[in-house]
Amino acid sequence: MNSIKIFAPATVANVSCGFDALGFAINTIGDEMVLTKTTEKGVKISKIEGAELTFDSNKNAASVVVKAMLDKVNADFGIDMQLFKKVKPGSGLGSSASSAAGAAFATNELLGKPFTKLELTEFARLGEKIACGSPIADNVAAAIYGGFILVKSYEPLEIVKLPVPNELWVAVIHPQIEVKTEDARNVLKPNISIADAVKQSANLAGLISGLYTNDYQLISRSLVDVIAEPHRKKLIPLFDKVKQTGLQNGALGIGISGSGPTIFGLCKGEKSANNVANAMKNVYQNSTIDFNIYISKVNTEGVKII
Amino acid sequence: MNSIKIFAPATVANVSCGFDALGFAINTIGDEMVLTKTTEKGVKISKIEGAELTFDSNKNAASVVVKAMLDKVNADFGIDMQLFKKVKPGSGLGSSASSAAGAAFATNELLGKPFTKLELTEFARLGEKIACGSPIADNVAAAIYGGFILVKSYEPLEIVKLPVPNELWVAVIHPQIEVKTEDARNVLKPNISIADAVKQSANLAGLISGLYTNDYQLISRSLVDVIAEPHRKKLIPLFDKVKQTGLQNGALGIGISGSGPTIFGLCKGEKSANNVANAMKNVYQNSTIDFNIYISKVNTEGVKII
Numbered sequence: 200m201n202s203i204k205i206f207a208p209a210t211v212a213n214v215s216c217g218f219d220a221l222g223f224a225i226n227t228i229g230d231e232m233v234l235t236k237t238t239e240k241g242v243k244i245s246k247i248e249g250a251e252l253t254f255d256s257n258k259n260a261a262s263v264v265v266k267a268m269l270d271k272v273n274a275d276f277g278i279d280m281q282l283f284k285k286v287k288p289g290s291g292l293g294s295s296a297s298s299a300a301g302a303a304f305a306t307n308e309l310l311g312k313p314f315t316k317l318e319l320t321e322f323a324r325l326g327e328k329i330a331c332g333s334p335i336a337d338n339v340a341a342a343i344y345g346g347f348i349l350v351k352s353y354e355p356l357e358i359v360k361l362p363v364p365n366e367l368w369v370a371v372i373h374p375q376i377e378v379k380t381e382d383a384r385n386v387l388k389p390n391i392s393i394a395d396a397v398k399q400s401a402n403l404a405g406l407i408s409g410l411y412t413n414d415y416q417l418i419s420r421s422l423v424d425v426i427a428e429p430h431r432k433k434l435i436p437l438f439d440k441v442k443q444t445g446l447q448n449g450a451l452g453i454g455i456s457g458s459g460p461t462i463f464g465l466c467k468g469e470k471s472a473n474n475v476a477n478a479m480k481n482v483y484q485n486s487t488i489d490f491n492i493y494i495s496k497v498n499t500e501g502v503k504i505i
Numbered sequence: 506m507n508s509i510k511i512f513a514p515a516t517v518a519n520v521s522c523g524f525d526a527l528g529f530a531i532n533t534i535g536d537e538m539v540l541t542k543t544t545e546k547g548v549k550i551s552k553i554e555g556a557e558l559t560f561d562s563n564k565n566a567a568s569v570v571v572k573a574m575l576d577k578v579n580a581d582f583g584i585d586m587q588l589f590k591k592v593k594p595g596s597g598l599g600s601s602a603s604s605a606a607g608a609a610f611a612t613n614e615l616l617g618k619p620f621t622k623l624e625l626t627e628f629a630r631l632g633e634k635i636a637c638g639s640p641i642a643d644n645v646a647a648a649i650y651g652g653f654i655l656v657k658s659y660e661p662l663e664i665v666k667l668p669v670p671n672e673l674w675v676a677v678i679h680p681q682i683e684v685k686t687e688d689a690r691n692v693l694k695p696n697i698s699i700a701d702a703v704k705q706s707a708n709l710a711g712l713i714s715g716l717y718t719n720d721y722q723l724i725s726r727s728l729v730d731v732i733a734e735p736h737r738k739k740l741i742p743l744f745d746k747v748k749q750t751g752l753q754n755g756a757l758g759i760g761i762s763g764s765g766p767t768i769f770g771l772c773k774g775e776k777s778a779n780n781v782a783n784a785m786k787n788v789y790q791n792s793t794i795d796f797n798i799y800i801s802k803v804n805t806e807g808v809k810i811i
Binding site for chain 2: 218219220221350351352359361387388389390391392393395396397398399400401403404407411417421426
């Protein structure tokens, strides 16, 4: 294989009750990338479309991953990379993770698949570190594994792939405002009460149980965030209104995707996802804020060759 | 039915990663109770064996439950209660919960089963409030439902019954020292870092996943407590030594049962539970501290008629 074209899904991290531990992948939005072997060693970014990102291969979230992998196996070839960004940077949909995960997957294919998914996740975290300052794993793991994933631990890194009930759909709306990851971090308090920690933990446990038993109502009752949402929602105009109307229109739960500003609504079935998307859309249509909106089945396969 | 004799299992709450949210029931130790209808209304405690507890039916963890249930349905009979305590008060094995859960179950049978398990749990919490000052649900729910239970939320009370892998056994050792629930509470800090909350939460999520998939190694890696154990273990002499030897001898995990001083070891299979029990026993045999020790399959049926 000399060249590969891949689709790397956008991802929703945190998922209300799973702060810094849970993520899932989306079918209908994701970066596309073409990676081609070159005789010249090293990594070259020859094209970036859809976002203004650096061509410096030491500073781009995708190319640092490719470079680390080529170095690791002492590859006798280099890679040319073309990046078609569909996941907007700063959207809260795992934009850098999509590119980093896609780069890890594609490079592994060109190398003859020497690495496991867990190892690819480790490599992709290097891209997150470049992009966000921190090698977080929830988005990249969701993009690589597909479906719902749990970051069980960081030392050592352990990813648990969770089942996805067949009718689980998602509506996501991305209001075109900027929420800096740094601001989203700073708005959180460093400590929380044990009581709140127990609540969050029990909701995550309830969600996991609901995923294993296809219990949509249990999933719904578990999609509660007492850690991040109460603080971060202030950074997202009209969040409360979107949440209220989303729930009134049948969403299982509405929450902030990653550190925002994208808002996700988990739904049972395509029809419900459409209803919820329309309801959320109406809120921003009656404002001055532009937005993008998507509905999708929860992606279960992760990065794939296209 | 005029009279009923029941077995109400002892329970392990918290289970390392499930602080204030998780519990499971034990087969080989539990209170026995005989409840008999009387023409005279109200509740009378005619016998208590095995512990020095009050015969005042307004202050006993079992009789307050019976009384509340009889009052609720405006019963035209009373109940005489005999209590054979096998679960020692202050052991950390849910002694009051065993009596309260047994009382709820037995009274429901004598009334013709008007109440659901969730309602019985609500009634049994009244006993916990009398005994511990707080209407906690983890022990009583585990005793009533059997198996592993998750207290998903308190308002409203929601209990999720979790699956129990078939080879899951437990070794419990009760060193004969007193740990007051109040001290066990006071030793905890009221706030924890978000980082620790995420770790605890991810471990609970891992444990839940392991229970659904019969993944004993995932269960093992998830039995980690960063909230309570680091503080409470100081109240239990030789805890570190017991934990170390238990793990060395094959336990999936070792932790504090409830607020202690009982230490539990979850194990895969009876033979492993025996090995772990022997190893833990040796630690206290070489000390001046008396102890009781039990091994058991994890109980899956809860309170039962005997």
